[in-house]
Amino acid sequence: MEFNIEKASLSGRKAHIWQRLSAIYILLYTPFLAIVITQLPASASLKVLAYNLSNLPYSTLFEFSSLLALVLLLVHAWVGMRDIIIDYAPRARVNLWLTLYHSLLALVFINSIMIAINLFGYA
């Protein structure tokens, strides 16, 4: 994975397409997530919460769609914040901020997968 992000190498058109695709998916996923959350019984621990989630009648759909949502959410967050950094950060430090933000999102992805593996035992 390339961690040093150069502003000159970024494409506006590709980013726009990814931003729209991820937006459409998240637009549909968010109400689904809200419905699932409001239907869940109160859980005493994260393990119980994971158990409740994996015992939903549509748990496979929820798990698969959530994994895809996580990936597309990170893509959406990357493009959105990337544009804010390019627009507002001092020009001399744009590449540094882009690299830091890119690395943060990579850490978020790794940590989210770690938590999912720990909770659902997908090792």
Place this chain on the structure above:
Amino acid sequence: MYSHPGNRPRFLKLSDFHFPLNALLSGAHRVTGFALIVSLLAYLILGNLILFIPSITLEPTASHWLTHLLHTGFWIALSYHWLSGLRHLFAEHFLQPETYSLINSKVVSALLLITWLTTSISIIYQVWF
């Protein structure tokens, strides 16, 4: 206003500008996007604390006012970002002049704000009561 040699304005004093409503709503889309990234990081930190520190458990954490504040901020920001994002998608898709001006009209802006405020009240009720 000072202009950077690269034609980029710098050190903007935003209070000197008067923006139209749609510009404010579009700016709020970015602000809520940023708030969502921050709140997702907070959720991740919370998840790690509960999962890896035995003395921190879900039940007392879930009923703590800070967690309620996080839920409220997250869902209110998400509902605004969702609504204004939907409007952005429509505006990019329906480019015919009549449809485009309808999507960007003050009526639609007002509808967006009313829907968001109603949803926000419902979120506050769901989280706190």
